Amino acid sequence: MIEEGRALFLQIAESVEDSIIDGALAEEAQAPSTNELAAFYRINPATAAKGIAMLTDKGVLYKRRGIGMFVSPGARALLLAERRAAFVERFLDPLLAEARTLGLAADDLARLLAERAQQQPTDTTATEGTAR
Numbered sequence: 001m002i003e004e005g006r007a008l009f010l011q012i013a014e015s016v017e018d019s020i021i022d023g024a025l026a027e028e029a030q031a032p033s034t035n036e037l038a039a040f041y042r043i044n045p046a047t048a049a050k051g052i053a054m055l056t057d058k059g060v061l062y063k064r065r066g067i068g069m070f071v072s073p074g075a076r077a078l079l080l081a082e083r084r085a086a087f088v089e090r091f092l093d094p095l096l097a098e099a100r101t102l103g104l105a106a107d108d109l110a111r112l113l114a115e116r117a118q119q120q121p122t123d124t125t126a127t128e129g130t131a132r
Helices: 008-021 034-041 045-058 075-102 106-119
Strands: 061-064 068-071
Touching (some): 008 034, 008 045, 008 075, 075 106
């Protein structure tokens, strides 16, 4: 999972976020400790702690004194909203800019998107986040 060129603490934070989004880590569930993350990824515990601190600052995790870190209520919704906003910025905005260049209207894009979606294999887990 560790990618070259990206800060390790960001990758650790994103890995925990992924677990929350896909439901592997439920809200109010105990999150992996910095020592567990450090051992699993074979990294310095301070690096894992930096990723966990980032999630704590965002309100995704909270600390129970003497017990450990836990997933905050509403963390999944917060992360989904954050990732959807990033999706719009990273993918939809450039798509719309290119569509304008090509003279495609929003209806044309919607039709093309629907056609492409029908050609893709069905994955029921991909739409799971939209029903909540």
